[in-house]
Amino acid sequence: MQDMMKNMMSEMWKNMDGMKSLDFGKKLDFMKDFNAAKLGLQVLDFQKSTFNNTYNTFLKIQEQSEKIAESFMKDNTAIPAEGRKILDEWKLVLKKGQTEIKKSIDEGFSKAESFFSETNQTAKPAK
Secondary structure (H helix, E strand, O other): OHHHHHHHHHHHHHHHHHHHOOOHHHHOOOOOOOOHHHHHHHHHHHHHHHHHHHHHHHHHHHHHHHHHHHHHHHOOOOOOHHHHHHHHHHHHHHHHHHHHHHHHHHHHHHHHHHHHHHHHHHOOOOO
């Protein structure tokens, strides 16, 4: 159990390390060239990275929860076979929900990116 928690925490910190590599000083240089659409794309990119890191962390937590529930139910004679079937159904419902949520949010990011990209193409540089 402790090893699973350590693995989960190390995965979470790996995802957080990805956030440290973002250099906001270079990306958000307002004085040289202020372009609202470009800034919008950069903010959206940050939000997308944050969401993906958080989503992946939650997937790891979910996987660990499934493993714990499976190990509990596998060896427990007090739980009938129907309980194990319910666990399998539960896992399928969760996976489907995770996929649908990820797809929906990715579509939203795509729509927002296309909005900013179209705005960026028609925008005139600031003088």
